[in-house]
Amino acid sequence: MSNRPAQSIMNARALLCCLSVFVSIFFISSSASSAQMNVVLILADDLGSSDLRCYGSDLHETPNLDKLASEGMRFTQNYAACTVCSPTRAALMTGKYPARLHITDWIPGRMPENPKLLTPDWTRYLPSEEVTLAEAFKAAGYTTASIGKWHLGEGEHSPENQGFDVNIAGTNEGAPPSYIAPWKISTLSEGKEGDYLTDRLGEEAAAYVARNKDNPFFLYLPHYAVHTPIQARADLLKKYEGKIKAGLMHSNPGYAAMMESMDTAVGRVLAALEEHKLTDRTIVIFTSDNGGRVPTTANKSLRVGKGSAYEGGLRVPLIVRWPGVTKPGSTSDTPTITMDLFPTLLDMTSVQPVNSTSATGASGRDGLSLLPLLRGEGTLNRSELFWHYPHHQHYQLGGSMPFGVVRSGNFKLIEFYNDMHVELYDLQNDLGEQHDLSASQPEKAAELRERLHQWREQVDAQMPLPNPSYDPSAPEHIPEPVKGKKKKKKEA
Numbered sequence: 001m002s003n004r005p006a007q008s009i010m011n012a013r014a015l016l017c018c019l020s021v022f023v024s025i026f027f028i029s030s031s032a033s034s035a036q037m038n039v040v041l042i043l044a045d046d047l048g049s050s051d052l053r054c055y056g057s058d059l060h061e062t063p064n065l066d067k068l069a070s071e072g073m074r075f076t077q078n079y080a081a082c083t084v085c086s087p088t089r090a091a092l093m094t095g096k097y098p099a100r101l102h103i104t105d106w107i108p109g110r111m112p113e114n115p116k117l118l119t120p121d122w123t124r125y126l127p128s129e130e131v132t133l134a135e136a137f138k139a140a141g142y143t144t145a146s147i148g149k150w151h152l153g154e155g156e157h158s159p160e161n162q163g164f165d166v167n168i169a170g171t172n173e174g175a176p177p178s179y180i181a182p183w184k185i186s187t188l189s190e191g192k193e194g195d196y197l198t199d200r201l202g203e204e205a206a207a208y209v210a211r212n213k214d215n216p217f218f219l220y221l222p223h224y225a226v227h228t229p230i231q232a233r234a235d236l237l238k239k240y241e242g243k244i245k246a247g248l249m250h251s252n253p254g255y256a257a258m259m260e261s262m263d264t265a266v267g268r269v270l271a272a273l274e275e276h277k278l279t280d281r282t283i284v285i286f287t288s289d290n291g292g293r294v295p296t297t298a299n300k301s302l303r304v305g306k307g308s309a310y311e312g313g314l315r316v317p318l319i320v321r322w323p324g325v326t327k328p329g330s331t332s333d334t335p336t337i338t339m340d341l342f343p344t345l346l347d348m349t350s351v352q353p354v355n356s357t358s359a360t361g362a363s364g365r366d367g368l369s370l371l372p373l374l375r376g377e378g379t380l381n382r383s384e385l386f387w388h389y390p391h392h393q394h395y396q397l398g399g400s401m402p403f404g405v406v407r408s409g410n411f412k413l414i415e416f417y418n419d420m421h422v423e424l425y426d427l428q429n430d431l432g433e434q435h436d437l438s439a440s441q442p443e444k445a446a447e448l449r450e451r452l453h454q455w456r457e458q459v460d461a462q463m464p465l466p467n468p469s470y471d472p473s474a475p476e477h478i479p480e481p482v483k484g485k486k487k488k489k490k491e492a
Contacts, residue, residue, distance in 0.1 A: 036216040037349045038282040039137070040205075040273070041341070042266060043092065043220070045085060045149060045227040048292020049315040050249070050300035051259060059243060059250035060259040064267035065286060065319065072284070072321030073330045073374060079407075080290045081338035083306060083313040083389060083400075085174060086151050088289040088338050089222070093132040093152070093162070095342025095365035099388035099461040101130070106174055107151060112394050114474045116418050117402055119391050120462035125153025125172075126162060131354045133342055134163030137218035140351040146170050147205050148222040164220070168204050169197075176224045179231040179258075196233050198225045198258070202265025206272035213276040221269065222289075225262040230296065232257030249298050280323045283348055285341065288316035294397050303433045304398025309405055309414045310433050312398070314387065322348060326374045335407065337385050339367030347371050366459075384408045386455050390417065390464040394477040401476075402464045406452040413438075413448035417464055422449055 050056040054066040054074060081091035084106040087098030098104050102123040111119065126132070134144045146159040150170030159167035169188040177184045179198065181191035191200055205221050236257035244251055266286070273279045291313040292298070294305040303310035318336060320326060346353055347369045372378030385407045393399030402417040410428040415421075424438040424445045438445040456463070
């Protein structure tokens, strides 16, 4: 008797079993893919330590960012990697100190007319050899986009060549020609006359979320706001002009209006996440590239602002919302810095880092993962933070000549390279840096100076050099231009 029917049944069962295994693998794979956390990383430009309502502003209305803080962790002692923009952006992309990268000023920088020190031969772009956050996420199967200010090079150093699938509005310029269309940004389609740039970036970012709702994505949203030029929407400008009164810490209606526009743009992205049911599996981070520019804004109790070695130039907000992990409404007073976001994001998403063949010869990263803080389970194994700025910020109010900084515990030492004098502050008792302790505590000053020098050697920091043409009888800064005779150069 033939056994063909039985064999056919066995074959069918085997086929069904294989199909079942295949379907199971497919759904497991799909489930694993859908479980991958998306990332939205928002970077403001020149936004100061107290510019958000949740950080103490008495004028600016920032309901979306305030809500984000209430749903995540707000850091109260977070620092930018540099006192100006491009170095911080490079540090964010790579997890490395600007000094290690040799990207130590805004690109292309600006020298005084009669400097005592000449700046070193620093790098004016993010080298292709450096592995960026975008490249790490792309290697892990994420789609990637940069929507907004880039300012880390062009051509082979543009976002498209640094791991981003999409580049909208990113160029090597430090500020937009205009916030009001026509904005004349080569990588952004022109708006209708009167359209507002910050609104447009928010719309582009929300549209990107909608297009990629079924794929894991890394969205980098570096706003041009609130960098100069101070140009606000007419309706918001009128609103804040009516809110100005004596005694306010913040009193610039144009800047306040720009703040609200940026917050609204952030709100558009958060609403898109909610609409597409992505909120619970999307990490959202907000921070700034350097302290607030004075007198455009005020940095509360901190000394001066952008371009400075003091806290006003270095402290910036940091908000992290990690659904299901970070306790809503929590705060951390642990000192953190821009480079920490690189390892933090990779740890949060379980994305493996890609090996770097750094142009500086250093493959290690300087940031620490903030997971212990975000999980509420521990602290960071670090007691020191460093800054190195071998450049001049003579044209910013409260700016500085070349300097280096070390923060160790609550002590902060600043070394000014022009004459190598130091200043020492106890930030716990003197946050405004009004009482220099270098003379009364010379041992501590000497200890921190030595540590700063050791660190500079470790990261191969480039030092400024004496200017053989320096004229000590002439001013080192650029004199204010005489009206009608000399046009002041565009500032970053």
